[in-house]
Amino acid sequence: MSGLPEVEEQLDWLRSMHLIRGFEDEVNAFFAKGLVRGSTHLCQGQEAVSVGACRALAEQDTMTCTYRGHGAVLAKGAPLDRTFAEILGRAGGLCGGKGGSMHLTDTSVGAFGSFAVIGAHLPIANGLALGGRLLGRDSVSLCFFGDGTANIGAFHEALNLAAIWKLPVVFVCENNLYGEYTAIAKTTPIDALADRADSYGMAKARIDGNDVGVVYDTVTDAADRARSGGGPSLIEAMTYRHKGHSRSDPAAYRPDGELESWLEWDPILLHERALGEQGVAEATLGEIGTAAAAAVATARDRALSWPEPDAATRLEDVYA
Amino acid sequence: MSEITYREGLRRALHDAMAEDQTVIVLGEDVAAAGGAFKVTDGLLERFGEDRVLDTPISEQAIIGAAIGAAAQGLRPVAEVMFADFAATCFDGIANQLPKYRYMTGGQVSVPAVVRMANGAGGGYAAQHSQSVENWFLNVPGLKVATPARPADAYGLLRAAIDDPDPVLVFEHKGLYNAKEEVGELRRVELGKAAVVRSGTDLTVVASQQMLHRALEAAAGLAAEGIEATVIDPRTVAPLDVATVLGSVEATNRLLVVQESPAAGSWGATLVAEVSEQAFELFDAPPRLLSGEATPIPYAASLESHWLPSVERIADAVRAVVEF
Ligand SMILES: Cc1ncc(C[n+]2csc(CCOP(=O)(O)OP(=O)(O)O)c2C)c(N)n1
Ligand SMILES: [Mg+2]
Numbered sequence: 001m002s003g004l005p006e007v008e009e010q011l012d013w014l015r016s017m018h019l020i021r022g023f024e025d026e027v028n029a030f031f032a033k034g035l036v037r038g039s040t041h042l043c044q045g046q047e048a049v050s051v052g053a054c055r056a057l058a059e060q061d062t063m064t065c066t067y068r069g070h071g072a073v074l075a076k077g078a079p080l081d082r083t084f085a086e087i088l089g090r091a092g093g094l095c096g097g098k099g100g101s102m103h104l105t106d107t108s109v110g111a112f113g114s115f116a117v118i119g120a121h122l123p124i125a126n127g128l129a130l131g132g133r134l135l136g137r138d139s140v141s142l143c144f145f146g147d148g149t150a151n152i153g154a155f156h157e158a159l160n161l162a163a164i165w166k167l168p169v170v171f172v173c174e175n176n177l178y179g180e181y182t183a184i185a186k187t188t189p190i191d192a193l194a195d196r197a198d199s200y201g202m203a204k205a206r207i208d209g210n211d212v213g214v215v216y217d218t219v220t221d222a223a224d225r226a227r228s229g230g231g232p233s234l235i236e237a238m239t240y241r242h243k244g245h246s247r248s249d250p251a252a253y254r255p256d257g258e259l260e261s262w263l264e265w266d267p268i269l270l271h272e273r274a275l276g277e278q279g280v281a282e283a284t285l286g287e288i289g290t291a292a293a294a295a296v297a298t299a300r301d302r303a304l305s306w307p308e309p310d311a312a313t314r315l316e317d318v319y320a
Numbered sequence: 321m322s323e324i325t326y327r328e329g330l331r332r333a334l335h336d337a338m339a340e341d342q343t344v345i346v347l348g349e350d351v352a353a354a355g356g357a358f359k360v361t362d363g364l365l366e367r368f369g370e371d372r373v374l375d376t377p378i379s380e381q382a383i384i385g386a387a388i389g390a391a392a393q394g395l396r397p398v399a400e401v402m403f404a405d406f407a408a409t410c411f412d413g414i415a416n417q418l419p420k421y422r423y424m425t426g427g428q429v430s431v432p433a434v435v436r437m438a439n440g441a442g443g444g445y446a447a448q449h450s451q452s453v454e455n456w457f458l459n460v461p462g463l464k465v466a467t468p469a470r471p472a473d474a475y476g477l478l479r480a481a482i483d484d485p486d487p488v489l490v491f492e493h494k495g496l497y498n499a500k501e502e503v504g505e506l507r508r509v510e511l512g513k514a515a516v517v518r519s520g521t522d523l524t525v526v527a528s529q530q531m532l533h534r535a536l537e538a539a540a541g542l543a544a545e546g547i548e549a550t551v552i553d554p555r556t557v558a559p560l561d562v563a564t565v566l567g568s569v570e571a572t573n574r575l576l577v578v579q580e581s582p583a584a585g586s587w588g589a590t591l592v593a594e595v596s597e598q599a600f601e602l603f604d605a606p607p608r609l610l611s612g613e614a615t616p617i618p619y620a621a622s623l624e625s626h627w628l629p630s631v632e633r634i635a636d637a638v639r640a641v642v643e644f
Contacts, residue, residue: 037444100619
């Protein structure tokens, strides 16, 4: 175990989790106002996985994630205002308004894409790792995906290939207990998805994904191993999405009391408690929350002030 | 007469087929307990039980493979692939296994399976959840491909697809699930028969799914300008009912085809080619194909609205063909 970094850095994790929570709450409000098209998949409750894992990376490392990746893309360093703008379909958006909520991408910070076809990006994460290795970039490829994704063929092909080529990939499965409206237990015969690593001779860990320190620590170890030629890892981070699967899903399939018990295990609360135990004053924690809320509001208003993309831009970017 | 939605037409087709024939089963992601991502299979689990209404993991290759094998055993499986874009994840099953099993085995194996999936742009779902992909499968002999546009046809085509001894892909349209129509007794609709939805003497417009509705709206507006269009819904794009279109063009001498997908390798392009080849001398104007643009589908409203042919652009194309 690598242990926790300085308190200053841990305070920054809290800031980042607050920014993501505030961001998602705003996107939810946008959606209710008809400002988000199509669908949107929020990650409130899963912030510790995004922040803990991305903060364990080095600058040259790449990250790929899913349509539920707003938090991951922000944690990797995408600017709040341009991320809002992409979801609003504005000209200043990360992808010029072409991608939207499900395809947030900012390669300038190593966020190589949010993928919306289940499993599609696990093989691509391997390619990012292979490319980084052959080009001497010393980079690790971090790949987020959901529990339901462990049942698609691409998952198995990607893990096997990563293992035999000893690719520097860290596969992080965000097990939020559901794939769409179905509990993972109904579609998967084993309890611990991390155990699938055994079939591929790969290092594994099953962790509390709501404890940002644990996520940071585990991903740090996996990234170190990957970078030093030890091959890929599969980390199963247990977590929970506070909202439904997408837009108006009321999540009626959840058993009574499940959400409430997870709200008590909220990653932000947990981390505040951990910081308190390390001697950080309550006032300091409060200020971080307030400052994050202000930053979110400013970025939101800026994005809302930006124009829609010029219609001619739709014909650009098909080919180089 | 009663009014039903397109979704209801599909749901009733599944219900009636399952009630009549014990061998009909439904499988796919979230089709049972949740009633389907688009709620088409709502209520089937309660009525027919979990042996015949099967939730699957997120495993499209396994879904299509299971449908093929079960069909070879004598069941009539109806598999759901949710967004049609995801057909790419099980392309081998749909393009290599499903349509070739009978032929490769010299006719020993029948595969009476149906694959349902949802086409459709216009809702801001961006590049991987908006495509109309029936054209991916046009180049695969052995498949039949239905593209219902209206509630009664949704019912009738799905019933015919389930009855058919061969594999049929049924492309639904996300933008039409709530479309309504007054219907009488619901009946099967023969695969391979187009419908003449509106009659006019000035040109023939052939349009499918969302574009049919837009073409009808354009035609209603153009009537005020004195342009009367015949509007035809192909209903199935494989087989494609060229004869009905030819019959109409014999009277109108002008043809416009409107489709949501890009033009290259499409049923619209095939139709223009077929009609031109068989009846070149009929035309008073070059036949025209109006399509979605040749780019991935963009997210932002200001981009996607240009990507899809609008009522105005269809009307402009009609005028151009009529005034040629
Ligand atoms: C190939 C494919 N099949 C189905 C879908 C529809 N779909 C979108 S999200 C989802 C559930 C994914 O569950 P999980 O991997 O657990 O991720 P979570 O949404 O919980 O983050 C499904 C089935 C899809 N996008 N791609
Ligand atoms: Mg999940």
